Amino acid sequence: MAAMTLMTATSFSIAITGAGGAGVISCGDLLLQAWARQGGRGLLRKAYGPQIRGGESAALLKLTADECYTAASHYDLVVALDWGNFTRFEDEISLGPETRVVCDTVGEIPPSVLSQGPAVQQLGLAEMAADTHPDGRVNMLVLGILGRSLGLPAASLVELAAEKLAAKPVAYRDAATCCIERGYTIALDAQVSVPPLGSPQVCYMSGNQAAGLGALEAGIRFVAAYPITPASDVLEWMAAGLEQLGGQLLQAEDELAAINMTIGAAYGGVPAFTATSGPGLALMTESIGLAVASETPVTILNVMRGGPSTGIPTKSEQSDLNIALFGLHGDAPHLVLAPLDIADCVFTTGWAVNLAQQLQTAAIVLSDQFIGQSTAVVSEPRRCPPPAAGPARKDNDYLRYRLTESGVSTLAAPGDSGQRFTADGLEHNEKGTPSAKASDHQLQLDKRLHKLVSHDYGDDWGRRSGDGPIALLSFGSSYAAVAEAAEILAESGVLARTVALRLLAPLQVEALNEDLAGCEQLVVIEQNQGGQLYRYLRGQMDFQQQLYSYAVPGPVPLDARQIAEHVMEVIG
């Protein structure tokens, strides 16, 4: 068989598919970690079917030379542990004539795969694994095979596998070692050449872990939450951390309880946080309004998934922007932020916590399944520690909701002497006494709006790059694909600037207008069907530019090349 060129100049992508529980995610995870130890960069996207065991799962790896936050758009190598599970990902894993496929000798290769003309190498994977060790598993065998082809040291793979299986019986670890070593003896037909390696001084994390770290570093010491895919792993990661920090995590009976417990802890003066996904956010909205009205600082991380209703719990979409912006009843100004990539989950979540604390309001952070559950090799992430605490303030004649120039009033907590008040979701006067008077309503509405819109958010409201006459606008996780699309456009001589919004509410209209100065055409790019960001921006700003929407629903990640093609099309 002729050797094939399996790699592009900058990346090498591998898809490993199998049944849920077959360990393909572990295989991809260990492979990327070993790659990172050698100084490589890359991203692992995890795709699951709805079942936990017996469903399908895929480890979608992109190995790169530089930091990378986009999913692979094509695959150089596909390892299908079985074909039934592979075909469930056919929409997400495109094969081409340059794709090499590795599969078991058992099982018939589907015509839909053969018709795309990949080179196929069949190996007796299951038989070999069973033959190697009584507890032998195919995923570890594949890890050995792939590790060798990528030039990763066998010892590194064995060590990482042993760390991952530390809590398992010793026989499992032995089996893993044997299978990795056996796999390492097997050569792929084709020569694989990989991207160049850099410094191994890096971090390896998922967006959900990064968000948890950002929250704890910003001072969160109380979490109440109800399990929900794809946010549960934020909570699982934070549980251990909170214990070490002397904080508390409370598993609530539902999201209604979770947000209210969070509000209760925050009222007690302990920075408090919850994490959820779309259906949970919907349940929380009434009480997020309570946090706004009672001016109790809380941070809600919403890891978005396909909606509406139960939707596609295991896959990504940016379709909760509308509910995050407009889901609260009444006039309820609050903060909405979105991390721009996995590492940025540390900064943006930390920033959200700090802003919520400072402005005594609710902050919703819109992450999603793609950046939440993907892991990446990243440089040391930027941090957002809490601002240094000012001197303790004590007001004489304490008024909890005192009208001030900034709109922010002194927030006492139980235990503070002589500053007793009743926090209230009922409209109230400065003291906090319930009031249905028109004047009190107007004054307190104005106070709650003013403190948010008059705050100086600095330059972190967005990430801007380039200065071409075309602007590509995005928010949150779409940014990475948009940035790549701008590079592709530049190769074709089309200069585009990118503006990615990290702070969605309050929208920094003036700053955004400044950034768009001199720009003639604007394309708003997002991963949902309805063009939620596009419509929001049109409602908030008077654009002089021609405005276009590129809105594609999930769950397939936005593709840079398709974005670039669309931009070329609309700008003529």
Place this chain on the structure above:
Amino acid sequence: MTEAIKLKAKDYKSAVKPIWCPGCGHFSVLNAITKAMAGLGIDKDDTVLVSGIGCSSRLPAYVDSYGFHGVHGRGLAIAQGLKVARPDLTVIALGGDGDGFSIGGNHFMHACRRNVNMTYIAMDNEVYGMTKGQASPTTPIDWDHSKLTPHGPGVRAFKPAALALAAGAPWIARGYSGNPNQIARLIAEAIAFPGFSFVHVLSQCITFCPEQTDWKGVVNEREGPALVDADEAAALFLHEDGFQTGLLFAQQRPTWPPATAEPVVEDALDHLAATFRV
């Protein structure tokens, strides 16, 4: 903490005037709460009253302590979050029968089960007063005074004490608004109890259920010590008429959160961040 607090019940009242109708049972509960606080010498600054929505849920503003008047049905959730985050505080949740047993029913069950060290006072008048007289989960099956259910709710009433017991509440008492001294004594005991203490108060609504003035003739104080056996308590709560008052059931059970065995780790944040380094 201020030293040697010698305050009278009236010193625990705020300047805010209650919105309740004349003759409302909730006045008795307010008096009982402030009396219990005075009796225990509780520091106002270290006490928080938390409520949901309804006539009774207005109560926190009438007490000169810290307070939180939240949204309908979620007072117990706010209170548990607060107590878990701030175990040094005295936390009392309160509200009505609709708030606690209907919209907040799930939180009631789980609060009983979780057993956080706090007190919950349910002021039960068997009616939604604030929305002008609709049937609640404790309204008698044939109560036909509401235009919403002109033939009566047609469903049997909840038995809050039985529900609390089944859900795991370790301490259950019942009071009657016609006997504020008894309520004050029960609330003082409830606050002192190390765990989730549930005080079910029959608190009459003179406006929408004037027939509740008849309660005076049927309530009776239960004789003998509180039951400690859950089987006996179950038999009592399932078959009684609901008008026995006093401390009915008391059992010691581990509270949540459990005392942590793991000490706080120095530089924990640095260690956590380091786990991500390759």
